[in-house]
Amino acid sequence: MLLAVLLQAAAAAGSLGKVAAAIGAGLVAIGAGLGIGKIGGAAMEAIARQPEASGDIRMNMIIIAALVEGVALFAVLICFLAL
Template identity: 80%
Template structure:
């Protein structure tokens, strides 16, 4: 399937650099979504085990999710600058 997309891009005159940047931006967004989902699930599991430390766990979860989202945004911007 990827080969078909590459052949269509080459036939249409699009540079493979543009296609690579678009695929890179998509992978960065999907990776960030998976990472934030894992952070959320782990935090909920930790809160279920120790409800008394829910505030600390929630605060750490939000900080880590923001850092993951920042890295993903940086990756998407770099991919768009490659265009």
């Protein structure tokens, strides 16, 4: 009897882990989108304030956005591996 209860709990925990991994992947995608949007908005505001520094600001924006996207991709892959 106890073994049946333990097996049911293990099966339920497995499906709960899949749901948690899917939610985690979604949250990572939303967080990365918000972060890159904030980076772009701040860069456009900085370029509007100092147009002569637009090249440096744009280069830094692209580097930071690439780093955020790389971290997001890594986090999504970890969530999918948890499935």
